[in-house]
Amino acid sequence: MVQTIRIEAAARGRAGKGAARATRREGLVPGVVYGAKQEATLVAFDPRDIMKELNKGGWQSHLYEVAVKDGPTERALMRDVQFDPVTDRPLHIDFQRLAPGARIRVKVPVAFLNEDTSPGLKTGGVLNVVRREIEVLADPDAVPEKFEIDLGEATIGDSLRWSAVKDTSGTKPVIVGRDFVVATLAAPTVVEDAPAAAPAAPEAAKQKNPAGAASASTKGPAKKK
Structure with missing residues (x-):
């Protein structure tokens, strides 16, 4: 209670x-x-x-x-x-x-257990939480403070669904007819290194060296007529 x-x-x-x-x-x-x-x-x-x-x-x-x-x-x-x-x-x-005997519609927060021992998280996986709260119908005298999902054996690629929720209060989810996803454990995002920049092409000035040619043409004394 x-x-x-x-x-x-x-x-x-x-x-x-x-x-x-x-x-x-x-x-x-x-x-x-x-x-x-x-x-x-x-x-x-x-x-x-x-x-x-x-x-x-x-x-x-x-x-x-x-x-x-x-x-x-x-x-x-x-x-x-x-x-x-x-x-x-x-x-x-x-x-x-609250009416006697009536169920109430409430949102119950979700807590994740054993994140430190999860194989998927230990190998770099990322926990993507789809629903931080789950809306349920509950007995007023048995409204859970939170729902718990155990990640102790969760690996990369796993989907944690309503069926993985530890519920001892007899609640019923508002979403009916499917085992909906609460969270997923995704692979880490890999950022590729940018390719190394190609070396700069030699400058035309270094190949032809027009400035050097000009200095060579003026080298030495001018001829007398």
Whole structure:
């Protein structure tokens, strides 16, 4: 079971852009908890709590208990964050409420194991990661923190596919009907040396030496008439 993180929230009474701006003027981040065929709950958060979660990384795969002051505690996923284009501060947070028994759609990061012992990498191969995250349907109580792929026996030319993913959580990939590629191990790129430059052709001056001929014609005293 993935860790559930508690985050405090205050209730908001009104929706709309004007109400959201008023919430921001109070130093809070407006948000909403929606889904599970229930009415949306308007909330506001301390921006420090939000930034703490965003800085952790992988927040889209974390479960949250949104504890509304004087209201319900909602079990939810953080789905979307809108940022100020200038300050990069969060402007609005969307949480998706979890319905009992429902699977959730999440992106799970991929980690690669035993890169230092991979025969392909040890001989100069290059790991090309096609998907750093895999989108899956998962039980809310069994969302994996990451997927792992073992490179311990991977050689140059190998393709690491979904079937190579170590998944003990019973997730199902959103991509269905094929064993899709997650990464490949390619041969190293060989850069050929440029051909050596041909020696410069002798200059015409060195062959005919017109300057030397001119000096030879003027060598010695002039004849008297």
